Structure formats: structure tokens, C-alpha cells
Amino acid sequence: MSPTTVLYVLSRLRQLGVTDIFGVPGDFAFPLNDQICEDKDLRFIGSCNELNAAYAADGYARIKGLAAINTTYGPGELGALSGIAGSYAEGLPIFHLTGQPNLATQQARAVVHHTLGNGEFDLFYQMTAPAVCARAIITPQNCVAETERLIAAALHHRRPVYMAFPSDVAVQPVIGSSQPHPEPHSDPDSLESAVSAMVDALSRAKTACLLPGISLVRLGLRREATALVEACGLPFATMMMDKTALDETHPSYIGIYDGTLGDEQVRAFVEEADCVVGIGAVASDFNTGAFTARLDRSKTINVLPHNSRVGNAIYENVEMKDVLTALAQRLPRRADVPGPQPSELGEPQGKGNDAITAEALYPRWSRFLRPNDIVMVETGTSALGLSSAKMPQGATFHNQTLWGAIGWATPAAFGAALAAPDRRTVLITGEGSHQLTAQEVSQFHRYELKPIIFVLNNNGYLIERLLCKNPDVYYNDLAQWQYHLLPQALGCDGWFTARVTTCGELDAALAQAETCGTGAYVEVVTDKYVAPPLAMRMHESTKTLYKS
Numbered sequence: 001m002s003p004t005t006v007l008y009v010l011s012r013l014r015q016l017g018v019t020d021i022f023g024v025p026g027d028f029a030f031p032l033n034d035q036i037c038e039d040k041d042l043r044f045i046g047s048c049n050e051l052n053a054a055y056a057a058d059g060y061a062r063i064k065g066l067a068a069i070n071t072t073y074g075p076g077e078l079g080a081l082s083g084i085a086g087s088y089a090e091g092l093p094i095f096h097l098t099g100q101p102n103l104a105t106q107q108a109r110a111v112v113h114h115t116l117g118n119g120e121f122d123l124f125y126q127m128t129a130p131a132v133c134a135r136a137i138i139t140p141q142n143c144v145a146e147t148e149r150l151i152a153a154a155l156h157h158r159r160p161v162y163m164a165f166p167s168d169v170a171v172q173p174v175i176g177s178s179q180p181h182p183e184p185h186s187d188p189d190s191l192e193s194a195v196s197a198m199v200d201a202l203s204r205a206k207t208a209c210l211l212p213g214i215s216l217v218r219l220g221l222r223r224e225a226t227a228l229v230e231a232c233g234l235p236f237a238t239m240m241m242d243k244t245a246l247d248e249t250h251p252s253y254i255g256i257y258d259g260t261l262g263d264e265q266v267r268a269f270v271e272e273a274d275c276v277v278g279i280g281a282v283a284s285d286f287n288t289g290a291f292t293a294r295l296d297r298s299k300t301i302n303v304l305p306h307n308s309r310v311g312n313a314i315y316e317n318v319e320m321k322d323v324l325t326a327l328a329q330r331l332p333r334r335a336d337v338p339g340p341q342p343s344e345l346g347e348p349q350g351k352g353n354d355a356i357t358a359e360a361l362y363p364r365w366s367r368f369l370r371p372n373d374i375v376m377v378e379t380g381t382s383a384l385g386l387s388s389a390k391m392p393q394g395a396t397f398h399n400q401t402l403w404g405a406i407g408w409a410t411p412a413a414f415g416a417a418l419a420a421p422d423r424r425t426v427l428i429t430g431e432g433s434h435q436l437t438a439q440e441v442s443q444f445h446r447y448e449l450k451p452i453i454f455v456l457n458n459n460g461y462l463i464e465r466l467l468c469k470n471p472d473v474y475y476n477d478l479a480q481w482q483y484h485l486l487p488q489a490l491g492c493d494g495w496f497t498a499r500v501t502t503c504g505e506l507d508a509a510l511a512q513a514e515t516c517g518t519g520a521y522v523e524v525v526t527d528k529y530v531a532p533p534l535a536m537r538m539h540e541s542t543k544t545l546y547k548s
């Protein structure tokens with residue numbers, strides 16, 4: 001007997017490493033919900049809402065390489081759509097499985113709940129189109145082929161895909177069979193031309209460096225990229241979105257390159273190099289220090305997932321993995337290009353009853369981090385302050401640098417923690433962002449995870465105060481919450497919680513959070529305008545940031 005359409009899809013997702021599916025159940029999705037729960041190798045992870053489910057899946061995919069969510073028709077799936085769009089921007093393959101009314105209902109154009117009441121049933125399928133790289137409405141006949149097409153698309157593009165199951169189709173057996181699509185491979189001639197051009201360019205360069213980018217992480221190529229760094233001996237910097245693409249304790253690491261807003265030594269070294277090799281780095285606003293980075297295209301190489309550029313020449317059909325491996329074999333090791341030492345945040349300032357300044361806070365947070373931590377940092381001033389904190393060995397820094405949806409980090413930290421329960425998850429979020437999705441804190445306790453959560457309470461949307469015309473305008477103010485009381489209300493029994501307003505209290509809370517052995521939630525209260533230096537430089541750079 002053939003498996004049902006849903007069972008077929010679930011078995012393929014399991015083979016790819018998905019063990020948890022985030023979502024909110026609903027009647028049109030019951031056949032999917034039920035079949036997930038009946039599978040002993042899968043868990044249905046009930047989220048507080050669909051947006052949070054999508055963010056949790058995004059965090060999970062950052063650790064495991066891919067993830068899945070399950071929503072119901074209409075309001076359910078649309079709730080997730082903004083999160084799915086974020087995963088698209090940030091290059092994460094998420095499988096969005098949604099349940100639809102059965103075919104008889106659709107054909108009768110019946111007025112049923114979760115519709116606009118106009119008999120149109122494909123509207124949400126249409127709405128999802130720009131936020132996914134492939135989509136399908138499943139039938140028994142197309143299920144196998146469409147599943148393989150969508151898996152191949154999601155893994156090739158590292159973007160979300162969408163599958164809709166009419167509720168009767170969800171439990172019907174698949175018809176036919178198919179094979180997984182072959183993985184993409186490089187065209188040998190194109191690969192040879194690309195790699196030769198890169199080796200030539202680098203051999204002519206007196207100074208050179210690498211800029212490893214986020215796509216190598218998304219493709220799971222950390223090992224290959226590190227091998228290249230070690231083979232060629234060249235220094236590497238990373239941009240904001242790419243932070244910890246490679247280990248920051250590596251001796252070849254020189255720091256974050258962020259145009260004129262970042263470290264001047266790193267800027268000068270990168271921009272004065274005769275050749276800069278990007279490995280999937282993206283020249284976005286926050287990656288380029290508000291577009292102040294100056295990299296002459298003629299002296300840059302960019303190795304992208306499926307093609308490469310050397311100066312102005314593009315080489316199609318070359319896989320990043322093959323290019324990295326070939327370069328590691330063919331580039332001579334150079335010891336003649338010494339780079340600067342990465343800067344650190346220095347000694348924490350302040351003690352006892354001193355108020356918590358930026359110079360007190362960010363160095364303390366930096367010192368708190370441990371090897372292999374998952375560090376989830378929200379959009380806002382905290383991400384800017386922590387971008388130049390040197391991460392310990394194996395620690396990975398995660399931020400939604402391109403999509404930048406506030407509220408993402410709290411559920412994403414939950415998803416990441418669930419994906420790697422043996423690693424410590426540290427979430428750092430502004431209180432304004434936290435207000436969007438704070439209820440997802442409850443899930444950590446529900447699934448016996450013990451995160452360490454810092455909520456930076458600076459009485460409003462500080463990064464917006466620094467970017468808008470009038471910092472004190474009231475749209476940047478917030479309802480005042482008792483943040484440190486939230487874990488208890490959200491069922492996180494036994495957690496260590498604290499609200500700290502002085503350096504002494506902060507030190508005590510950090511020590512407790514480190515050793516308490518439970519989840520920890522610390523509200524860090526600062527003055528309204530306590531901002532790290534990079535946020536202040538952003539404040540001074542609105543002209544280039546908004547290209548006026």
C-alpha cells in the first residue's frame with residue numbers, strides 16, 4: 001500500500017534531518033497534524049502563533065540546515081508568511097505545509113471559515129508566491145514528483161517552499177514513484193576557468209584577504225572554507241551578516257569589516273588589499289557600514305553558491321564547494337600578508353552602584369559568552385554593540401541582518417535551542433522587540449530547554465530614536481512591562497530571574513545565570529540613550545544609509 005501524500009512528504013523530510021515541525025493546529029490541517037503526531041520519529045512543536053512558528057523554524061534551520069512548519073488555511077498560513085519571507089531573505093530552506101478545505105468544498109465555492117467569503121480558494125497560494133522559491137498544491141498524482149522538485153529547489157536556492165494539502169488529499173495514497181533529484185555539480189571547464197582566473201589574480205596580488213559570507217554557512221561549507229583559509233594563509237574578515245561564518249578564534253581572523261563605521265584598521269587592510277575574495281558575502285546596507293564600504297569590483301572575487309565572479313568575468317555552473325576545494329589545493333600558502341589583530345571590547349567599566357553604561361554592558365556580555373554558545377541577537381542597538389565582541393571558539397552569532405524583523409530573535413532562539421539542546425543558547429533582545437513575541441519564552445520551559453535570556457530595557461525603541469528626525473517623538477515609546485516577571489507568568493517554574501539597574505547587580509546576575517542550572521531571564525535596565533559606539537556612528541550616517 002502506498003503511503004498517503006502527507007506521510008510521503010514527512011518521510012522525505014525525516015530523511016533530510018527534520019525531527020520537529022513547528023506550528024499551530026487547525027481543522028483544515030487536522031490530517032497533517034494527526035499524521036505528524038502519529039509518526040514516532042517526529043514531534044509537532046505547538047507554537048503560540050504562526051509567526052512565532054515561522055521564526056522558530058528559521059532559528060532551527062540556522063542550526064540544522066532546514067526546518068518545517070505546519071499551519072492551517074488562511075489566517076494560519078498568512079500569520080506565518082512574514083516569517084517565511086524573512087527566511088527567504090536570509091537564505092533558509094523552510095518547508096511550509098498547510099492544510100486546505102477539501103476539494104468538494106473548494107469546487108462548490110462554499111462560503112466557509114478561513115476564507116474571504118468569495119468562493120476563491122487559491123488566494124493564499126497566490127499570496128505566498130514571492131516569499132518562496134517553489135510551491136505546489138498537492139494531489140495524489142503529483143505528490144511524489146512535486147515533493148522531489150520542491151526539496152531540490154529548497155536545497156538549491158536555500159529558500160522556503162510551500163505545499164498545500166486539501167484535507168481529503170492529505171490522507172489519500174500517492175500514485176507513482178520518483179527519485180530524488182541529483183545534486184547540482186560544476187561544469188568541469190567552467191570550474192577550471194574560474195579557479196585558474198582566481199589563482200592568477202591572487203598570485204599577482206601583493207596583499208589579499210578573504211571575506212567569508214553567510215552563504216557558505218547556509219550550504220554547510222564551514223569545513224571547506226576553513227581548509228581554504230588554512231591552505232592559503234590569507235587573513236579573513238567578516239561583515240555583519242556573516243559574523244562567525246568562520247571561527248573568530250582562528251589565527252587568520254582580523255575582525256569585522258563594516259566600511260567607515262567599523263574598525264579603521266580592518267577597513268584599511270581590506271580596502272587597500274590588491275585582491276579581496278568574497279565567499280558569498282552580500283553588499284547590503286548593514287553589511288557595508290551604511291554603504292560606506294569601498295571595494296573596487298575589478299579587484300574582487302566573489303564565490304557564490306552556484307557561480308563565481310572574478311573582476312567582471314562571471315563563471316556559471318560552478319559550485320561553491322568545488323571552488324573552495326580546488327582553491328585550497330592550488331593556492332600556495334602565504335605567510336607574507338600579515339593582517340591586524342582583531343580588536344576586543346576591552347575591560348568592562350563601572351562597578352557597585354554605577355549605572356549600566358554601554359562601556360559597562362557590552363564587554364560584560366562579551367566575557368559571559370562561552371565556547372559553542374548559540375548567540376541569538378535581535379535587531380536593535382544590542383546587535384550593533386555585540387557585532388564587534390569576539391566570539392569564543394565554536395560559538396555562533398545569529399542575527400536577522402537583512403530582513404531585520406523585530407520579534408524574530410525570541411522564537412528563533414527557541415527553535416535553535418530545540419535543534420541543539422546540548423549547546424547553551426543565549427538570547428539578547430531589546431525590550432521593544434521582545435514585546436512582539438515574548439510569549440514564546442514559555443516554549444523553552446515546556447520543552448525542558450534552559451536558555452539564558454537578556455532583555456535590554458532602555459525605555460523604548462532606541463535604534464529608532466537614533467535614526468529618526470526627533471529622537472523623543474512618542475512613537476518610539478513603549479508600554480512599560482515588568483519583564484522580569486514574565487517567565488513566571490509564562491510557566492517557566494524555577495527559572496532564575498532578575499531585574500538589574502546597576503553594575504553590581506548586573507555582575508551578580510551574570511554569575512547566577514552562569515551557574516544556576518535552570519533557564520535564566522535577566523532584565524537589564526539602562527538609561528534611555530545608552531547606545532554602543534556603532535549605533536552612534538549609524539546615527540551619524542543616515543545620509544549614506546538612506547542614500548539621500
Ligand SMILES: Cc1ncc(C[n+]2csc(CCOP(=O)(O)OP(=O)(O)O)c2C)c(N)n1
Pocket residue numbers: 378379380381382404405406407429430431432433434456458460461462463464
Ligand atoms: C516587524 C518590525 N516592525 C518594525 C520594525 C522597525 N524597528 C526597527 S528597530 C526597532 C526598535 C527596536 O527596539 P528595541 O528592541 O527596544 O531595541 P533597542 O534599539 O532599543 O535596543 C523597530 C521598531 C522592524 N524592524 N520590524
